[in-house]
Structures are given as C-alpha cells and as structure tokens.
C-alpha cells in the first residue's frame with residue numbers, strides 16, 4: 202500500500218514539476234492539465250500501470266491530442282482517459298516523445314557558420330531530421346539581421362533573440378553531407394508519423410506548428426539520410442560514411458536525457474571524441490554536469506550549448522534565444 206502511494210506521489214511530482222518548470226508561460230492548458238493530473242488519484246493510478254519511462258507528461262498529453270485532438274479543459278481530458286483508457290495506453294506504449302524542433306537550428310547556426318566549410322552534419326537522436334537542414338531555413342536575429350536561403354522561398358523564419366556576445370552569423374553554412382541516427386527515425390513522407398510529431402506540439406503554440414509543417418515540407422523534397430540505430434553503438438560506422446574533405450560535425454539536442462545511466466552518456470562522449478569531428482551538444486546542463494560546472498554563474502533552466510565539451514551559450518529549449526556565455530576554463 203505504502204509502495205503504491207510512493208509510486209503515485211513520484212508521478213504526481215513529475216507532473217507538478219512539468220507544469221511549473223516547462224508548461225508555465227508556454228502552455229496554460231498543459232500547465233493546468235498537468236497540475237490536475239498530479240492531484241487525481243484515478244489518472245495517477247492509470248499512469249502507474251505503465252512502465253516508468255512511459256509515464257512522461259508529454260507522452261500522455263501528446264497521446265490524447267493525437268487520438269482525440271486537444272481536450273479543451275480538465276473534465277474533457279479526464280473523461281477521455283476514463284473512456285479510452287486502453288487506446289491511450291496502447292498509444293503511449295507504441296510511441297515516444299520525439300519532438301523535432303527545427304528552430305533549434307537558430308541556436309546552432311552561430312557555431313556552424315564559424316567552422317571551416319563545407320560541413321558534413323551527423324545528428325544523433327535526429328527524430329525526423331528537421332535539424333539537419335540548417336541551410337534551408339531563414340533566420341531573424343533581430344535588428345535587421347536576417348538570413349535567407351537561396352531556393353527556399355517558403356522556408357520558415359526562425360526568430361532567435363541574441364545577446365551582445367552572440368556571434369550572429371552573416372552566412373549560411375555549406376552542407377555537403379547530412380545524416381541522422383535515431384532509435385526510431387521518423388519518415389517525413391509518412392503522414393501518420395508526421396501527425397504524431399504535430400501532436401507533440403503544445404496546443405497554444407501555433408507558431409511552432411506552422412514551423413513544423415514548413416520544415417517537414419522542405420524535408421519532403423529531399424529527405425536527409427536517416428539511419429535506425431543507437432547512438433551508443435552505431436555512431437562510428439555512420440561517421441565513417443562522411444566525406445573526408447568536409448568538417449564533420451556530430452551534434453545532438455534534447456537527446457542525452459534519454460540515455461542513462463550517466464556512465465552511458467560518458468561512454469558516448471568518449472566515442473564522439475574518438476572521431477575526427479567537431480562535437481556540438483545542446484542539452485540541459487544536468488545531462489553532462491561537468492560542462493555546466495565550467496560556466497560562469499548558476500545554471501539556467503534552459504539548454505546549454507557546448508562545443509567539444511566547452512560551454513558557449515545558454516539556449517532556449519525551442520530555439521527562441523541563444524545567449525552566449527563565457528567558459529571559466
């Protein structure tokens with residue numbers, strides 16, 4: 202009995218934390234629904250029947266949105282879970298949170314533009330590969346600093362706030378090879394898989410939905426090579442396919458949190474460092490705390506962008522800002 206209550210309480214804490222730290226200020230609906238879930242014994246019970254990895258707020262909210270559209274309020278949301286428990290459960294068991302945010306390219310671009318060109322891009326945890334096309338989007342860094350790709354008139358514009366230290370790019374990178382590795386690559390030509398990506402966008406975020414659709418439309422014309430595999434085992438063979446006369450860049454964003462325990466993340470770091478590549482990581486500082494420890498000042502609740510293990514910027518989870526920071530070493 203006590204064990205059940207403890208398990209419930211830990212799920213409740215997860216939903217409260219999601220509401221307060223992630224949804225607040227971004228999705229009032231998801232903030233409210235997550236807080237209600239945290240206080241609802243029946244829904245917590247339902248979540249308790251799932252493996253821990255499948256109890257995530259984003260997965261439950263995404264599954265309900267995918268199957269039934271966004272529930273407008275708590276009574277609807279709760280009723281859907283009560284009436285379609287098995288269907289929602291099945292959806293959560295067969296899907297994963299694979300949110301692919303093209304706007305993260307705006308925070309990577311200042312680094313990519315400074316590297317010796319041309320580039321060979323290899324993204325681990327690529328989802329649908331939308332971050333593999335940073336040369337195909339338009340960027341607005343404010344104060345008239347706008348970059349547009351040639352030949353992509355419908356490219357989504359990615360707005361990104363910068364600080365005085367951010368090296369705002371003046372050119373787009375030249376990319377001669379691009380490949381992604383993912384446990385479950387999403388095929389941009391598969392409409393059901395794209396519908397899942399859309400369901401993962403939070404309800405009030407119409408700009409993100411428009412961006413996602415724009416990025417998918419671009420990728421459909423020339424999809425990047427996506428390989429099914431594990432970043433812990435399949436990185437080196439894919440990297441070996443990159444052209445030797447280009448700068449190989451191995452990067453990842455919002456991925457290493459899914460890799461644990463910690464020593465597996467460190468194993469990945471050793472594998473990347475063994476390649477002749479530039480390594481860019483864009484993750485919360487907790488996943489590789491030794492990078493966060495090199496920054497000035499307290500860690501921020503955003504992503505930390507690092508190049509070869511050296512912190513360079515605090516970046517918004519969804520690419521809305523890139524604030525350069527100095528490393529202490």
Ligand SMILES: C[S@@+](CC[C@H](N)C(=O)[O-])C[C@H]1O[C@@H](n2cnc3c(N)ncnc32)[C@H](O)[C@@H]1O
Nearest residue numbers: 299300301302326328383384431432454455459
């Ligand atoms: C939240 S998505 C991020 C997608 C993309 N990097 C972005 O920033 O938009 C995380 C992705 O990492 C993938 N992933 C998680 N663990 C992985 C692993 N061990 N090897 C390869 N891919 C993994 C998931 O399948 C998922 O597509």
